[in-house]
Amino acid sequence: MAGDSRIFMDQDMDIGVTSRESKKIHKQPRDFVPIATDRTRLLTPEVKKPRQRYMEKSGKCNVHHGNVQETYRYLSDLFTTLVDLKWRFNLLVFTMVYTITWLFFGFIWWLIAYIRGDLDHLEDENWIPCVENLSGFVSAFLFSIETETTIGYGYRVITEKCPEGIVLLLIQAILGSIVNAFMVGCMFVKISQPKKRAETLMFSNNAVISVRDEKLCLMFRVGDLRNSHIVEASIRAKLIKSKQTKEGEFIPLNQTDINVGFDTGDDRLFLVSPLIISHEINEKSPFWEMSRAQLEKEEFEIVVILEGMVEATGMTCQARSSYMDKEVLWGHRFTPVLTLEKDFYEVDYNSFHSTYETNTPTCCAKELAESLQEGRLLSHLSNATLLSGGGEAEMAKKEKEEEEDDGKEPAGLNGANGTAGEVKPDMSV
Numbered sequence: 076m077a078g079d080s081r082i083f084m085d086q087d088m089d090i091g092v093t094s095r096e097s098k099k100i101h102k103q104p105r106d107f108v109p110i111a112t113d114r115t116r117l118l119t120p121e122v123k124k125p126r127q128r129y130m131e132k133s134g135k136c137n138v139h140h141g142n143v144q145e146t147y148r149y150l151s152d153l154f155t156t157l158v159d160l161k162w163r164f165n166l167l168v169f170t171m172v173y174t175i176t177w178l179f180f181g182f183i184w185w186l187i188a189y190i191r192g193d194l195d196h197l198e199d200e201n202w203i204p205c206v207e208n209l210s211g212f213v214s215a216f217l218f219s220i221e222t223e224t225t226i227g228y229g230y231r232v233i234t235e236k237c238p239e240g241i242v243l244l245l246i247q248a249i250l251g252s253i254v255n256a257f258m259v260g261c262m263f264v265k266i267s268q269p270k271k272r273a274e275t276l277m278f279s280n281n282a283v284i285s286v287r288d289e290k291l292c293l294m295f296r297v298g299d300l301r302n303s304h305i306v307e308a309s310i311r312a313k314l315i316k317s318k319q320t321k322e323g324e325f326i327p328l329n330q331t332d333i334n335v336g337f338d339t340g341d342d343r344l345f346l347v348s349p350l351i352i353s354h355e356i357n358e359k360s361p362f363w364e365m366s367r368a369q370l371e372k373e374e375f376e377i378v379v380i381l382e383g384m385v386e387a388t389g390m391t392c393q394a395r396s397s398y399m400d401k402e403v404l405w406g407h408r409f410t411p412v413l414t415l416e417k418d419f420y421e422v423d424y425n426s427f428h429s430t431y432e433t434n435t436p437t438c439c440a441k442e443l444a445e446s447l448q449e450g451r452l453l454s455h456l457s458n459a460t461l462l463s464g465g466g467e468a469e470m471a472k473k474e475k476e477e478e479e480d481d482g483k484e485p486a487g488l489n490g491a492n493g494t495a496g497e498v499k500p501d502m503s504v
Contacts, residue, residue, distance in 0.1 A: 126399065129315045129328060129376050132280075134273065134395035157261045158268070165265060169258055176254055177223060180247045181216035187239055188215065205237035223251035269385050269392035275300040276381055277349075278396035280428045283407040284356075284370075284435070289447055291356040291440040293333075295398065296409050297381060298349035298427060305383035305392065308344040310335055310352055314361050315397075316375040331361050333377065344381075348422055349412055352379075356440040367405045367437040375400050406435035 130136050149156045157168060188194055188209050196202035197210055208231045209215055218231045222244065233240050279296040286292070299305060312333040318326045335354050336342040344350060356362045365373065377398040385392050410429040414421050436443055 126374065128397060128399065130378050130395060130397040132278075132396055134393075154257070154261060158264050162265075165261070169262060172254060172258055176251070177216060177219045180223065180243070181212065181219035183243060184209065184218055184240075185212045185215035187237070187243065191237070203234055203236045205240040206231055206233050219247070222247055267388060267390065269388065269390045272301075272385050272392045273394035276305070276392075276394035277424075277427060278379060278381075278394075279409065280402070281407075281430060282377060282398045282403045283409065283430055284362075284403060284405045285408050285433050286435055286443075287353060287355075291362075291435075291443060293354040293356060293362060293377075293403070294351050294409070295379060296349055296351050296427065297344070297346065297379075298422070298424070299346045300424075303386045305344075305346050305381075306386050308346045308381065308383035310342050310344055311337075311380050311382075312352075312354065313378045313380075314375060315378055316361075316373075333361070334359065344383075346383075348420065349424075349427060351409055358441075360440070362440065364439050364441050366439040366442075369439070370400065370403065370405060373400055377403070404430060405437070406432055408433050 128137055157165060160168070184206060187205055191205055193202070193204035193206070193209065194211070196204070206215075206218055209218060214231065221227060221231065233244060235241075277298040277300065282293060282295040284291060284293050287294075297310065312335050314331040314333055315328050316331065318329040320326065333354050335352050341353075354360065362370075379396055379398070381394045383392055384390065407430040410426045410431055412423045412426050414423065438446075
């Protein structure tokens with residue numbers, strides 16, 4: 076009890092609280108403003124503003140291009156611009172292009188009929204019009220649709236007595252084919268884009284740091300939900316972190332490459348079952364001198380990129396994800412998801428994001444490597460000392476045996492064998 080009271084007294088002295096007997100209560104005026112003390116700073120939690128992600132978990136980059144003056148560059152590559160549009164705008168452009176084309180050529184067909192006087196001789200059977208059964212703008216619009224889409228109902232047809240109509244028919248047929256090729260090709264590319272294929276490529280919700288083969292490693296897991304594989308799949312990672320150079324230049328969102336097996340070929344994946352991608356924290360790693368305490372204070376983001384070709388279409392596919400500093404778990408490992416069943420392996424995706432804690436040193440990788448090196452050196456020295464001590468003891472034993480042999484009489488030979496050191500009893504009578 077005395078020890079407990081002493082502890083409480085020490086705690087009161089540390090935080091600056093006086094005893095209740097000597098404490099006097101004073102009335103505070105209404106305009107009293109409390110002054111923030113060290114204790115109030117400790118009691119009030121620091122509210123940190125949520126950091127903006129450089130890349131969402133879905134792979135969308137949170138970067139918007141503003142104040143673009145040279146907007147004509149988008150029109151120079153009109154096909155890519157249309158493909159990059161959202162579906163609602165793409166369908167709107169698709170509908171408007173065809174509608175405007177039909178209206179434009181329908182107006183020209185009506186204008187030809189109006190100039191030639193075909194509209195004034197609708198009841199004259201001897202009059203040969205440019206287009207038979209064309210009685211107004213609506214019928215001209217329908218004839219334009221039939222011509223460009225090659226429907227050909229057979230009710231409205233062009234006659235041979237209209238050279239300007241023949242020229243217009245050729246122009247509309249050629250331009251209609253170009254419009255069809257452009258718009259249908261745009262829609263086909265839009266539909267067959269491999270972005271949806273990336274939806275079935277999974278990344279773990281968290282990255283982990285633990286020891287592998289006596290080395291600290293940063294790891295995350297990737298998986299593919301489809302049976303059709305990604306051909307020539309490769310993985311790479313980038314560290315996004317602000318940096319200030321030695322000259323004082325501030326570089327926001329500086330990108331540093333994280334080696335995930337480029338030099339050993341481990342970045343080439345055979346993505347049949349979920350794989351754990353490992354980054355060895357060595358001298359070239361940006362996490363070489365980062366301990367667990369420093370990791371909790373740092374602000375960074377790790378962007379991972381998985382690329383490959385879709386086996387069904389042969390088009391290049393890219394899936395992206397990112398890990399904020401709070402999403403990197405120190406001292407964790409991923410739960411195994413692969414089990415051996417009868418005649419096949421089964422992957423349990425319910426445990427794909429699961430991790431469990433493991434014994435991991437809290438020091439940085441540099442200190443861990445130095446401690447392991449010192450431990451091996453000490454063990455090597457101790458073994459060398461034992462070996463040297465054992466040799467001296469063996470030499471001393473040999474010298475002692477030689478001294479004892481010198482003090483003994485020489486033994487005779489053993490019969491015909493001539494073996495020294497054996498003496499047989501005398502068998503004579």
